[in-house]
Amino acid sequence: MSAPLPTDIDVAVIGGGPAGSTAATLLARQGWRVSLIERDRHPRFHIGESLLPLNLPILERLGVLAEVAAMGVHKPAADFLGESGAHNRFRFDRALRVVADHAFQVRRDQFDDLLFRTAASAGADARESTEVVAVHREADQHWTVALKRADETVSLRCRYLIDCSGRDTLLARQWKLKRAHPRHRSAALYGHFRGVERRPGDDAGNISIYRLPQGWMWMIPLPDDVMSVGAVCTPDYLKQRRGALDTFLRETVCTHPEAARRMQRAEAAAPAEATGNYSYQSREIAGPGWVMAGDAYAFVDPIFSSGVFLAMHSAEQAAQLVDRVLRAPAEESTLQRAYRRRMDAGLKTFSWFIERFTTPTMRHLFERPRNVWQIEQAVISMLSGDVFDNPAVHSRLRAFRMIYRITAVGLRWQRWRGRGAPAATLESTA
Ligand SMILES: Cc1cc2nc3c(=O)[nH]c(=O)nc-3n(C[C@H](O)[C@H](O)[C@H](O)COP(=O)(O)OP(=O)(O)OC[C@H]3O[C@@H](n4cnc5c(N)ncnc54)[C@H](O)[C@@H]3O)c2cc1C
Numbered sequence: 001m002s003a004p005l006p007t008d009i010d011v012a013v014i015g016g017g018p019a020g021s022t023a024a025t026l027l028a029r030q031g032w033r034v035s036l037i038e039r040d041r042h043p044r045f046h047i048g049e050s051l052l053p054l055n056l057p058i059l060e061r062l063g064v065l066a067e068v069a070a071m072g073v074h075k076p077a078a079d080f081l082g083e084s085g086a087h088n089r090f091r092f093d094r095a096l097r098v099v100a101d102h103a104f105q106v107r108r109d110q111f112d113d114l115l116f117r118t119a120a121s122a123g124a125d126a127r128e129s130t131e132v133v134a135v136h137r138e139a140d141q142h143w144t145v146a147l148k149r150a151d152e153t154v155s156l157r158c159r160y161l162i163d164c165s166g167r168d169t170l171l172a173r174q175w176k177l178k179r180a181h182p183r184h185r186s187a188a189l190y191g192h193f194r195g196v197e198r199r200p201g202d203d204a205g206n207i208s209i210y211r212l213p214q215g216w217m218w219m220i221p222l223p224d225d226v227m228s229v230g231a232v233c234t235p236d237y238l239k240q241r242r243g244a245l246d247t248f249l250r251e252t253v254c255t256h257p258e259a260a261r262r263m264q265r266a267e268a269a270a271p272a273e274a275t276g277n278y279s280y281q282s283r284e285i286a287g288p289g290w291v292m293a294g295d296a297y298a299f300v301d302p303i304f305s306s307g308v309f310l311a312m313h314s315a316e317q318a319a320q321l322v323d324r325v326l327r328a329p330a331e332e333s334t335l336q337r338a339y340r341r342r343m344d345a346g347l348k349t350f351s352w353f354i355e356r357f358t359t360p361t362m363r364h365l366f367e368r369p370r371n372v373w374q375i376e377q378a379v380i381s382m383l384s385g386d387v388f389d390n391p392a393v394h395s396r397l398r399a400f401r402m403i404y405r406i407t408a409v410g411l412r413w414q415r416w417r418g419r420g421a422p423a424a425t426l427e428s429t430a
Contacts, residue, residue, distance in 0.1 A: 005147075005154055006125050009033040011322055012145050012158040013124075014132045014171075017046065018308050019294030020164030021115035021126075022315035023322075025062055028123040030323050035156060036124045037147060039131040042116050043109035047190055047275070049228050050075065050207045050220045050305035053092045053100035054385030058312045064118055068111065072104030073205045073221050078305070078383055081210045081258060086367040089203065095381040096374055096392055103305075103384075105205060105220050105228075132170060135161060137289060160322050161290040164315065167275070169296055172282035181279035183355065186215060186301065187238050189249045190230025191272035192222070197262040209303060210256045211363065216303060217253055219262065226269055229253055232278075232301060245272040285343060286321075286336040293318040298347055301354045309385045310350075314343055342388065349387040349397065361408040365400075375400050 013024045016038030024036035051072075059065040077091040093101035120126035130149040137143055138157075146155050163171040172178040198204040198221055208219040214237035220228040231252045241248045249272040254260035281298040285291065294311030321339050325332045356362045369376045378396030386393050 009158045011160045013162045015164040016116045019311035019315040021119045022312045023319045024119040024124040025122045026319035034124040036126040041128045042113040046108035051103040052309040052385035053103045055309045056100040072106040075103045075205045077206045079206045079208045095384045096377045163292045163296040166295040177282040187276040188232045189274040192269040193266040194269045195265040196227035285340045291318045346387045
């Protein structure tokens, strides 16, 4: 029998994924009475298994880095492979500022379970199999949170709400704040396989990102010979599916010759799954008595594996904000504006690259990296997650954007003249 639900608390955190467990841990450590409410029961499957180097300092602050290192696969680099076979490896030890020279690939059932238990150990009342069904702000500025568990509906009162409900976007849906990305309406299909060929030697733990005519795909090596394999494709392509999802996933992945070779001995280790209605952002990130973190606020295409890092980073920021507002309520709107600016700037940095990733210009630049003025290193810093506090990265990414524009004009001009691709704008540093 579980302990009785505390009914009058300081902070209710909705959702016990990476964002929710991070926020709950940090606030409980500050001495606040926190409830962390999770609809599912850990350990449970979740997609999003490739972490970034900038995740590591957060894991260290949470006190779980050693356990994540023990459960994960060492990830020293991200490999990008073009349709033509062009191959580029971005090693994290070449970032402008090396905060960590690697990251980890993790099974999210284990990773999320660890973070959830960490929140409980920190003193949060961590509840599983309990769903937040509605929230309501009372006249006394407290929230009533309605919860459904097993066969009963109960409620609790709190001073502050943190929405970490992930792609369920509880508050954004309830308050009609959610905006789908106008151009990124792709969907993803994915599954776990055994027997997929790993890259040789030191590269065995790299994530591999392959460009496909209909989108892109990933291979993420996990422990016990499991490989997470998935593809993000256009809606038109996905409409072509006739047979089972597993077969369609395999056929899609095998449209890339190298991926097909690596899949030759692959056997499904779990049924394939799919996710639609892809990228979105909420019109608001916070308001009186509430704040969002992680996917509950925004979701960008995971081609650069940014999701878990952004979720945990925003959760740290949200926890700091809530801690300060509970002590000094008059600061709320100033702190919320700063939080929004910070999160939107980080999302924008990733989004600029993501939205252009499939363009001929970006393909051209990614396949011919050149480190003039350390621009390639700045791109690696972005791929490491260093998008918030590093002016050196930002100035170089601005220069990259300029090169992109010039290259785009050059490529158009070359096409117009019918001469094929121009000479490389960036020369290889390999
Ligand atoms: C196809 C795909 C591939 C991806 N690949 C990567 C990757 O390689 N690397 C990466 O970093 N990210 C990746 N991501 C993104 C990553 O999965 C998310 O960004 C990350 O999980 C966000 O964490 P979160 O805590 O915000 O949300 P989640 O991890 O989704 O956690 C939200 C939690 O809230 C719970 N919940 C929802 N509603 C309620 C409710 N009403 N009451 C109580 N609980 C509720 C859910 O059960 C869930 O446990 C990928 C995403 C997709 C779709």
